[in-house]
Amino acid sequence: MSEDVDALVELTFAVQGAVAAVAAEHDVTVAQLRLLGILRDHEPTMAQLGAHLGLDKSSVSGLVDRAQRRGLVIRSAGAHDRRVVHVQVTDAGRELSARGAAAVEARLGTLLAALDPADRAALVAAARRLVAQR
Amino acid sequence: MSEDVDALVELTFAVQGAVAAVAAEHDVTVAQLRLLGILRDHEPTMAQLGAHLGLDKSSVSGLVDRAQRRGLVIRSAGAHDRRVVHVQVTDAGRELSARGAAAVEARLGTLLAALDPADRAALVAAARRLVAQR
């Protein structure tokens, strides 16, 4: 039904807004926070990043450029194939990422806390399932 | 818990990505589609739009500018207070909005259909409640 979809979409705007607010407080963007989150436990190539983020390779170039200019991220040459570029998070980036994640956690945690436990569990379960089968 | 929040945030990226894809197919942006959705049953002032969208008034100016340039929207002067500007959707805008909404509906509908009815109902209910008390 239309209203269901509307509610879902508006929910995503609310959540994205909360994340954007947190990002702004920490002087980064949502895209960069998301990038840092991925790099927390990966050291992907540009192409892999693009696939994961659903972005064109030129978009990834720009995103990494800006993050690197801020000292959050580093490019390193591939060992065997000199065409590939691996991206690593720096200490500064890792620290910023941790603070940002905690802040998002806090913000959305209070939002989620407003729901009764059953609803909340259902929401989270549904989110997991939807994301899993993307 | 951190994973809950992660799942929720990734869900919003997935949904926003789907909406963005639909928007691109129809040669508009997500922001403009959202604007048209609001105008479907309102005729707000710039300030009201800003409040509803959570945007600065200068952002609203730009958004309406671009939509108007595309013929999707019209500005009209306020009746009593000549400072205010009301925004109305045009026929073209209304039609585009309807097509976009249907496409988003279809896209997210299949996504939602993958959930069993209980999960789905819970997700929608949670979404409604979260949005309501923003």
Add this chain to the structure above:
DNA sequence: TACTGTAGTTCGCGCCACGAACTATCTGGA
């Protein structure tokens, strides 16, 4: 060696969102 494919970068475009400075209009109080 020459050809073809792949990984990234660069450039130009339009869009988005913000804040500061500005214009026009409205309103309440001396």
Add this chain to the structure above:
DNA sequence: TCCAGATAGTTCGTGGCGCGAACTACAGTA
């Protein structure tokens, strides 16, 4: 009445985002 704020929008400059097209450099292969 008049004027000092307050309010509604616009404009301008800045930075970020995402795309596609054109380009470079390297890899693998006939």
